[in-house]
Structures are given as C-alpha cells and as structure tokens.
Amino acid sequence: MQIIIIGVSGCGKTSVGEALAKKLNMPFRDADEFHSIANKEKMSRGQSLTDEDRIPWLLAIHQYMQKLESQKIDGVVTCSGLKKMYRQTLLEGITTADSNSQSSSKKCLDKASVLFVLLHGEEEILQRRMDLRRNHFMPASLLPSQLATLEHPDETEHFISVDIDNSVDDIVNQIVKVIQVS
Template identity: 35%
Template sequence: MSGKAFILMGVSSTGKTSVGTVVANRLGLKLIDGDDLHPRENIIKMGSGNPLNDEDRKPWLTRINDAAFSLEQKSEKGIIICSALKKQYRDLIRQGNENITFLFLQGSFETVLARMQKRKGHYMKVDMLKSQFDTLETPDLSLEPDVIFIDIQGDFEQVVEQCMEAIKPLI
C-alpha cells in the first residue's frame, strides 16, 4: 500500500479548507492545511494586506512538497490544502513525489468574491482576490493530467460530493 496526496487547490475562498475538512473526515484521510505551513514572514506580509510574490512562496511550497512526500513515505493518504495557483508551483510540489493528484476548486470571480465577503477571521483581504485571479494559471490537462477540475458553482454539499467521487477511485 502506497501513500497518496490530494492537493486541494484554487484561489482563496473557493472552499478549500471547509470542503477538505469534510471530505477528509468522511473518507478517513489525513488533512494538512497549507496555511499552517506558511513561514512567519508570509503570514505577517499577507496580514498587512500585501500579496506574496514567487520568492515568498518558495519556502512554503517546499513545505507542501515535504508534506506530500511524508504522506507517500508513511503510506498514508491525505488532503493538503494549497492554492497552487501557478504551474511552476504545482511542478515544485510534484518534484520528487510519485503519487499526487490535484483537485482544482474552480469558480468565477463573482462567486468567489461573494464567498470571501462572508468570511470572518481569515488573513486574506478582499482586495487581494484580484491578485489571486491574476496569478492563477488554470491547469492545462494536456500538460497536467494529474489535475481534476471541481466546479464550485453548486452548493457546499455538491462540491463535497464531487471531491469525494474524484478521490474514491484513487484511494
């Protein structure tokens, strides 16, 4: 039995943490929230309303990569929450890992903005959402066949079900 990492990706407020928590609980998978793996400097920078740049993200993505590697090496299966907005970020996460699948929570700017405006207690600021969409490189399945698209336009339970149906055959 080998380990498996499912990277639940997308811009802020697509439901990564909420959906990931429910899916992990229902399927008995480990859950790792990538926000908890940010270095202190990144948390301070985002908390002051400044978006991260590629250089800021490198140590964070390395930690995500290490978490996926750990799951594989310990023959555990888990969901890692990580925005993974650019192909180069996803490639860094893939590096040296054999058993990763990305689930891309995808929705329109308007849908995500409406969700973000309802959130409390998160360090991402609403005006930073545009930078997230500007940064997002939607996966091209011909180059990234390990990505599964999940449409977030439906209600929460529909998104959870889509994720579970995508994951079940792979665990």
C-alpha cells in the first residue's frame, strides 16, 4: 500500500507521515524533497505555484511511488494534493493535458493500493502552526491561497479524512485502524 498524506501547509503532513512510516516500518519521503529549487524559491518569495510549476513535482512523486510498487514495497509519502487533478496525476503519472495521448496502464499505480489521508483543521490552528515554523520556504502568507485551492477528495477517491486537532500519535492510530480494516 502507498499512503499519501495530503493537506494544506501546516497541517502536519511531515510529522504524521514520519510517525506513521515508523509505526508501520515503511519508507518515508516528504514531498518537499521532490520540489525543484525554482519552486522552493518561488514559494519563499510568497508566490503561489501554478499548475505548470507543480506537474514535474507531482510526476516525480508518482515515479517514486511507482518504483516502490514495482518492488512490492509499501511506503508513506506526503504531498499537498490540493486538487483532484493533482491526486489523479499522482495515481496515473499523466496530466490531464496528456491523458488522451499517453494513457498507458504501465504508468498507473493500482488505485486500490493507494490511500490518500487528508489532514484537515481550522484555519486558526493552521495559521498558528505556520507562524511557529522557522526556516521553512513556505510562508504563512500562502495559507489562504492553499485553503482556497483545496478540493476535498470525493467518493471516487480512496481516502480518509483526519482532523488535526489531535496528537500525532492519535492521528497515526486513526490511520492504522483504517488500514487494518481495509
């Protein structure tokens, strides 16, 4: 199973992802590792990324998960995954622009083996967390644009939603319970 922890900046994706991977003895990768230097510089200037900026980043995360899946290794990765089309790119390895021309099943991850975990919370909690961060390229000023961009997963996606107003251990335990049932 590939577990993708999604949500806006400040929701705790990295903390939850690291703790979940440790508990399940799975490899962990943070989405920030896949961003280009140009993307990080753009965000550090307080500029939101465009869909075009995000495509190579999403494809790199997809390729990493595809590699794990091909080696039959379960893993945990973080990614904001704010839009449905981003989550689709993570699953299929193609963008909506090239979906008609490159619809290769070899690229697609097994949708049933990928679980999106949406970490969500009140804007005030998210803002407070972001204000406390130090030395992170993503400024708190971009939170409103991320919240405006967020498209909550729907019934066509394999996902669970977890409130961040819990401890990391409680959040991890909630995720593990769902995984054990599926």
